[in-house]
Amino acid sequence: MTAFEPALKPPPRNIGERLVRMTQKAPIHVALVAIALIWLLPTIGLLITSIRPRNEIQASGWWTVFAGHLDFTISNYQQVLAQGNMLSAFFNSVSIVVPSTILPLILSSMAAFAFAWIRFPGRDLLFLTVIGMLLIPAQMTFIPLSRLVGQMHLGGSFIPIWLVHTAFALPFGIFLLRNFFITLPKDLIEAARIDGAGNVDIFRRIVVPLSVPALASLGIFQFLWTWNDLLMALVFAPRQGQPMTVQITTLLGTYASEWYILAAASFLVMVVPLAVFFSLQRYFVQGLLAGSVK
Amino acid sequence: MTDATATAGALERPRHATPDQGGWSWTASLFLAPAILLLAVFLLYPTISTIILSFEKGIDNYVRLFTRDPNFLTLRSFPPSGAFWNNILWVVFYTSGCVLFGLVIAVMAARVRYEALVKAIVFLPQAIAATALGVIWRFMYFPNPSTGALNAGLGVFGIDPIAWLGSPSFVNASLIVAGIWGSVGFATVILSAALKGISTEILEAARVDGARETQIFWRILVPMLSLPISVVAVTLIINVVKLFDLIFVMTRGGPGVSSRTIAFTMYQEALASRNFSYGAAVAVVMLVVLLPVMVFNVRRFRAERVVQ
Numbered sequence: 001m002t003a004f005e006p007a008l009k010p011p012p013r014n015i016g017e018r019l020v021r022m023t024q025k026a027p028i029h030v031a032l033v034a035i036a037l038i039w040l041l042p043t044i045g046l047l048i049t050s051i052r053p054r055n056e057i058q059a060s061g062w063w064t065v066f067a068g069h070l071d072f073t074i075s076n077y078q079q080v081l082a083q084g085n086m087l088s089a090f091f092n093s094v095s096i097v098v099p100s101t102i103l104p105l106i107l108s109s110m111a112a113f114a115f116a117w118i119r120f121p122g123r124d125l126l127f128l129t130v131i132g133m134l135l136i137p138a139q140m141t142f143i144p145l146s147r148l149v150g151q152m153h154l155g156g157s158f159i160p161i162w163l164v165h166t167a168f169a170l171p172f173g174i175f176l177l178r179n180f181f182i183t184l185p186k187d188l189i190e191a192a193r194i195d196g197a198g199n200v201d202i203f204r205r206i207v208v209p210l211s212v213p214a215l216a217s218l219g220i221f222q223f224l225w226t227w228n229d230l231l232m233a234l235v236f237a238p239r240q241g242q243p244m245t246v247q248i249t250t251l252l253g254t255y256a257s258e259w260y261i262l263a264a265a266s267f268l269v270m271v272v273p274l275a276v277f278f279s280l281q282r283y284f285v286q287g288l289l290a291g292s293v294k
Numbered sequence: 295m296t297d298a299t300a301t302a303g304a305l306e307r308p309r310h311a312t313p314d315q316g317g318w319s320w321t322a323s324l325f326l327a328p329a330i331l332l333l334a335v336f337l338l339y340p341t342i343s344t345i346i347l348s349f350e351k352g353i354d355n356y357v358r359l360f361t362r363d364p365n366f367l368t369l370r371s372f373p374p375s376g377a378f379w380n381n382i383l384w385v386v387f388y389t390s391g392c393v394l395f396g397l398v399i400a401v402m403a404a405r406v407r408y409e410a411l412v413k414a415i416v417f418l419p420q421a422i423a424a425t426a427l428g429v430i431w432r433f434m435y436f437p438n439p440s441t442g443a444l445n446a447g448l449g450v451f452g453i454d455p456i457a458w459l460g461s462p463s464f465v466n467a468s469l470i471v472a473g474i475w476g477s478v479g480f481a482t483v484i485l486s487a488a489l490k491g492i493s494t495e496i497l498e499a500a501r502v503d504g505a506r507e508t509q510i511f512w513r514i515l516v517p518m519l520s521l522p523i524s525v526v527a528v529t530l531i532i533n534v535v536k537l538f539d540l541i542f543v544m545t546r547g548g549p550g551v552s553s554r555t556i557a558f559t560m561y562q563e564a565l566a567s568r569n570f571s572y573g574a575a576v577a578v579v580m581l582v583v584l585l586p587v588m589v590f591n592v593r594r595f596r597a598e599r600v601v602q
Binding site for chain 1: 321322324325326328329330332333335336337338339340341343344347399402403405406408411412414415416418419421422423424425426429430431432433434436438439440441442443446475478479532535536538539542543557560561564565570573574576577578580581584585587
């Protein structure tokens with residue numbers, strides 16, 4: 001039941017009445033179908049292009065497949081994985097993203113637990129300071145951190161980008177998890193304390209197991225955030241460890257109008273997020289809505 | 295920790311009913327230390343260091359940005375131009391476009407059975423990287439009408455191809471359209487959720503009184519949704535201030551410098567041209583622009599706490 005379904009309207013009694021109602025709504029149906037097409041077709045166009053042979057792409061537009069130009073190939077993907085270096089870029093993306101997702105989950109859940117369930121002086125002020133850091137743009141850190149990375153001779157490793165991704169995930173992660181943790185039943189935690197459980201036990205055995213949905217939302221959000229990231233990787237990823245997003249911008253420079261390469265490469269970077277989106281849509285939307293402050 | 299605070303904590307216990315057993319101060323730091331350490335080293339220290347760097351030549355960097363750097367801002371021509379002005383265009387058109395389309399789609403989708411499907415389709419671009427989104431729209435805008443769908447569409451009506459991304463007069467509008475396409479789903483999902491909270495009686499009463507649908511939209515829905523709309527708008531404004539990926543992928547700030555944004559300028563100055571002090575000043579401008587937004591978010595956070 002939605003705000004727009006008139007509450008007092010009885011269900012249609014017969015086919016005639018149903019038809020009348022459908023025609024009344026016809027403009028809405030037409031508009032919504034148009035909207036759906038506008039939001040689907042650009043992506044579908046690129047997908048179709050990624051499986052068309054190079055000479056076909058240069059001869060005619062992707063929309064001609066709807067007129068029967070059905071000539072498809074997977075060689076674009078083979079080429080982009082091998083010569084376009086997208087396969088090694090894929091593994092670089094994985095190497096960057098996995099620690100950059102797990103580390104923030106651990107560190108922010110620990111800090112959020114302290115903010116939610118341990119009493120200490122200056123807690124609210126510290127918490128507000130952490131939330132305030134949400135608004136620090138990544139650009140504020142580029143110059144000093146690049147220098148620091150150089151001084152510590154870490155330029156060739158993944159460590160800088162792991163730590164930068166983690167640090168930038170913390171304010172939001174702590175905010176999200178702390179707000180979830182304070183909704184956990186107080187009685188349960190008090191009972192555990194009375195039974196002699198320390199904070200470490202309460203955290204590990206009660207808070208974390210009860211917070212799996214929130215942790216999943218945060219994890220998915222952070223995973224997609226780092227997977228889709230371009231800016232941090234441009235600045236902090238090692239030269240030999242460029243992720244897929246950076247590799248695509250390199251390909252754009254080399255193959256500016258070779259769409260058989262660019263389309264296939266873009267789809268490779270989209271596959272993982274789309275799979276996550278379709279399989280875990282509920283967590284994904286939750287995480288995104290909660291993350292609207294980031 | 296001093297005895298005084300410990301005693302105060304002990305006295306507060308019965309009232310707040312969050313009893314902690316002894317040793318709370320060191321366990322708190324155990325839980326907090328790793329996060330606080332990373333925040334200090336990777337956020338706080340660089341921020342302070344960048345601010346100091348930006349004032350290396352007094353306020354000259356800032357004076358130069360706003361008065362002597364036509365790439366950043368010039369008010370001498372009409373319309374004004376430069377990265378800062380482009381960001382203003384983005385704030386106005388991208389934010390209002392996303393909110394308006396998002397609200398219209400949410401309202402229309404609420405009246406059909408396949409609401410969830412429509413929302414999922416519009417939301418889909420949120421999942422993909424801005425990098426891929428940029429490639430998709432470079433492809434749509436491609437000048438050659440046998441490749442670029444938009445120019446092919448114009449060709450049907452006998453209109454000559456347009457250099458969507460290659461002409462300074464079209465490039466910002468083209469980029470903003472791509473940006474709106476990418477973000478409408480976010481506005482739709484949030485506003486649609488808020489829409490469900492409006493009671494049907496109010497709308498029924500308006501309809502009984504003879505209000506038209508457009509009147510209901512502007513006079514009832516928009517005012518009643520002003521809070522969620524402002525939350526969405528603030529989020530989108532943050533996106534705009536940080537806008538980089540789309541510009542980098544689609545135009546690299548070009549043609550010339552006509553589609554640069556503040557965030558792109560920072561990257562260009564500090565990392566490509568290695569003007570560190572000047573780039574630092576651009577980063578500080580970003581932070582200052584974001585400050586009012588931070589105040590809004592912290593207020594919102596406080597309001598939420600009152601509700602709890």
